Amino acid sequence: MEHDVRQFDGENTGDTGKIIEKLDFLNTQEGLQQCMDDENFYLDIVSTYVEDNVLEDMQKCYLGNDWAGYRVKVHALKSSSAYIGAEDLRAKAKRMEDAAKQEDVEYISLNHHKLVAMYEDLMRKIAAVLPKRINLEGSSQIKQFTIFVVDDSRLNRQVVAEVLSDSYNISEASSGQEFFQQLEEGNIPDLVLLDVHMPRETGHDIIGKLKADERFAHIPVVFMTHDNDLSTELAGFREGAVDFITKPLNPALLQARIGRILDLYYLQSKLQEEVQIRTQDILDKSMQMTVMFDQIIQALANTIDAKDKYTKGHSDRVSKYSVMIGEQLGYSEMQLMHLKYAALLHDIGKIGIPDWIINKTGPLTDEEFEIVKTHPVIGGDILKTITSVEDIYNGAMFHHEHYDGSGYPRGLLGKNIPEMARVINVADSYDAMTSRRSYRDMLTQEGVRGEIEKGLGTQFDPIIGSIMLQIIDEDTEFTLHE
Ligand SMILES: [Fe+2]
Numbered sequence: 001m002e003h004d005v006r007q008f009d010g011e012n013t014g015d016t017g018k019i020i021e022k023l024d025f026l027n028t029q030e031g032l033q034q035c036m037d038d039e040n041f042y043l044d045i046v047s048t049y050v051e052d053n054v055l056e057d058m059q060k061c062y063l064g065n066d067w068a069g070y071r072v073k074v075h076a077l078k079s080s081s082a083y084i085g086a087e088d089l090r091a092k093a094k095r096m097e098d099a100a101k102q103e104d105v106e107y108i109s110l111n112h113h114k115l116v117a118m119y120e121d122l123m124r125k126i127a128a129v130l131p132k133r134i135n136l137e138g139s140s141q142i143k144q145f146t147i148f149v150v151d152d153s154r155l156n157r158q159v160v161a162e163v164l165s166d167s168y169n170i171s172e173a174s175s176g177q178e179f180f181q182q183l184e185e186g187n188i189p190d191l192v193l194l195d196v197h198m199p200r201e202t203g204h205d206i207i208g209k210l211k212a213d214e215r216f217a218h219i220p221v222v223f224m225t226h227d228n229d230l231s232t233e234l235a236g237f238r239e240g241a242v243d244f245i246t247k248p249l250n251p252a253l254l255q256a257r258i259g260r261i262l263d264l265y266y267l268q269s270k271l272q273e274e275v276q277i278r279t280q281d282i283l284d285k286s287m288q289m290t291v292m293f294d295q296i297i298q299a300l301a302n303t304i305d306a307k308d309k310y311t312k313g314h315s316d317r318v319s320k321y322s323v324m325i326g327e328q329l330g331y332s333e334m335q336l337m338h339l340k341y342a343a344l345l346h347d348i349g350k351i352g353i354p355d356w357i358i359n360k361t362g363p364l365t366d367e368e369f370e371i372v373k374t375h376p377v378i379g380g381d382i383l384k385t386i387t388s389v390e391d392i393y394n395g396a397m398f399h400h401e402h403y404d405g406s407g408y409p410r411g412l413l414g415k416n417i418p419e420m421a422r423v424i425n426v427a428d429s430y431d432a433m434t435s436r437r438s439y440r441d442m443l444t445q446e447g448v449r450g451e452i453e454k455g456l457g458t459q460f461d462p463i464i465g466s467i468m469l470q471i472i473d474e475d476t477e478f479t480l481h482e
Contacts, residue, residue: 016039016040016043017039019043019129019130020032020039020042020043022129023046023126023129025122025125026046026084026085026086026087026126027085027086027087028042028085029085030085030087031045031046031083031084031085034083034248034249034250034251035162035251036251036252041162041251042084043130044158044162045083045084045155045158045159045162046084046126046130047130048154048155048158049080049081049083049084049086049126049155050123050126050127050130051154052080052153052154052155053123054073054076054077055116055119055120057069057073058070058073058074058077058116059116061073062108062112065105067100067103067105067108068100068199069199070096070100070108071097071100071101072152072197072198072199074093074096074097074100074115075093075097075197075226076152076153076155077089077093077119078090078093078094078097079153079155079156079226079247079248080153080155080156081093082248083155083159083248086122088118089115089118089119089122092111092114092115092118093115095107095111096108096111096112096115099111144168144190145168145169145189145190145191145262145266146168146169146170146171146187146188146189146190146191147160147164147168147169147170147171147189147190147191147192147193147258148170148171148172148173148179148182148187148189148191148192148193149161149170149171149172149173149193150172150173150174150175150176150179150192150193150194150195150198150203150206151172151174151193151194151195151198151224152174152175152195152198152199153195154174156195156224156247156249157172157174159249159251159254160193160249160254162251163249163251163254163255164254164255164258167255167259168258171187171189175198175199175200175201176198176200176201176205176206176209177200177201179192179206180209183215183216188216188219189219190219190220190262190266191219191220191221191222191258191261191262191265192210192219192220192221192222193222193224193245193258194206194207194221194222194223194224194241195223195224195225196223196224196225196226196232196236197225197226203223203224203225203236204235204236204239207221207223207236207239207240207241208239210240211239211240217240218269220242220261220262220265221240221241221242222241222242222243222244222245222257222258222261223236223241223243223244223245224244224245224246224247224249225244225245225246225247226246226247242261242265243257243261245257297341297344297345298344300344300345300348301315301316301319301344301345301348302315303351304345304347304348304350304351307350307351307355307358308350308358308359309359313482314347314431314435315343315344315345315346315347316344317427317431317435317482318343318344318346318424318427318428318431319340319343319344319427321343321426321427321430321431321468321471321480322339322340322342322343322420322423322424322427323336323339323340323343324471325423325426325427325464325467325468325471326339326420326423328467328470328471329419329423329464329467338389338391338392338420339391339395339420339423339424341389341391341392341395342389342391342392342394342395342396342420342421342424343395343423343424343427345379345383345392345395345396346379346395346396346399346424346428347375347379347396347399348379348382348383348396349374349375349376349377349378349379349380349381349382349396350375350378350379351378351382352374352375352378353371353372353374353375353378354371357371357372358372373400373408373409374409376396376397376398376399376400376408376409377397377409379396379397380393380396380397382396383396383397391418391420394418394420394421395418395420395421395424397409397421398410398412398417398418398421399421399424399425399428400425401417401421401422401425402425402458402459402460403417403422403457403458403459403460403461403462404457404458404459406458406459407425407459414461417461419461422460422461422464423464425459425460425461426452426460426461426464426465426467426468427468429451429452429455429459429460430448430452430468430472430480431482433447433448433451434448434480434481434482435481435482436482442481442482445472445475445478448472449469449472449473452465452468452469452472453465453469
């Protein structure tokens with residue numbers, strides 16, 4: 001339910017100051033202080049105090065020997081009496097609360113009627129002084145946040161509403177049951193102000209239920225408590241409360257505290273949301289770039305293969321075999337990706353070799369072969385600008401180096417040859433042997449295996465070559481070929 005903002009109508013009731021003067025049996029100074037020295041506000045609170053008569057409930061508990069219930073009622077009476085400045089009654093209610101806490105039935109029996117008499121007397125005196133109240137419409141200001149006040153004390157709910165209704169929408173519930181019913185009906189607040197001591201479900205029970213329900217767990221909860229002790233606060237924080245406000249509520253403090261919590265809480269969640277959106281955005285863009293990079297490399301590889309009609313699909317297959325070896329070497333995802341790119345582009349230098357040599361049927365002359373042997377350097381030259389992935393250059397430049405130093409263009413020895421180039425060398429040779437040429441058919445699997453084995457330690461890195469042998473042995477159907 002939305003709270004009605006009720007105020008005394010100054011024109012009809014005359015000077016509020018005069019009314020307050022007549023309330024001389026109350027500590028009105030204390031009461032006014034609680035209401036930020038707002039006289040209308042104070043009179044509203046006093047008025048609610050009278051309307052909110054807890055006498056009947058208190059009597060019921062007393063007659064039924066319900067001391068837990070009695071304790072809650074006198075506790076409420078104590079705090080509401082403190083609000084309006086009814087000091088004697090507050091003190092009396094406090095003693096009764098202590099007695100109820102200790103189940104000191106004798107003390108309660110002796111003093112209950114005195115308490116009731118004091119209470120009734122006070123109510124009569126206040127009622128005689130106070131004029132009737134009228135309802136005014138609430139503020140028309142746009143209120144961004146809704147605050148739910150859950151408190152069995154109507155007076156407390158009213159204090160909160162009075163203090164906060166100018167800035168926030170206020171919803172109220174007098175019990176956990178009523179609160180959850182409203183939540184189920186879709187009245188989801190931005191913050192809950194929760195009383196700790198309530199009959200039936202306590203504040204602790206309510207926050208427990210709230211935090212266990214994923215629909216409501218995000219709502220910040222502020223406890224309102226009289227127990228200004230560390231253990232209650234610690235328990236509350238453990239249960240998920242974001243803050244504590246001590247009763248009797250100090251209006252200025254309440255306003256400042258709530259404002260700060262809402263600012264912090266929603267700034268934080270907005271920030272988190274923003275970070276999430278930005279991160280996703282970056283991931284999307286990065287994914288887009290990766291896909292584009294992949295496609296460009298693939299397109300380049302296709303360009304190389306298109307030039308050589310006899311080795312169609314060569315770059316793709318070398319890339320596939322290289323990655324199979326890389327996996328056995330325990331490469332990371334990133335390394336495998338680099339290896340894949342390097343292998344796809346290893347023969348890019350063939351673009352600089354005349355077509356008639358590339359597509360010549362039959363064996364090459366020594367002179368022609370010398371020209372073909374320049375393709376790693378041409379490739380290295382083409383790819384040297386790709387400094388972000390060094391392996392791409394290395395793959396093109398060094399894939400014809402031999403482990404024993406007999407390769408080209410540099411004649412590098414052993415581990416001086418970049419590892420990925422050694423991998424590509426094995427994969428490249430394997431594909432050459434398992435592809436048809438215009439002048440020969442592909443070799444048998446056994447023949448290929450023999451050639452690789454023979455090259456271990458001479459052409460091939462012995463470890464990488466052995467991995468290739470293992471791959472061959474596992475390929476029992478001989479599916480790995482052109
Ligand atoms: Fe090559």
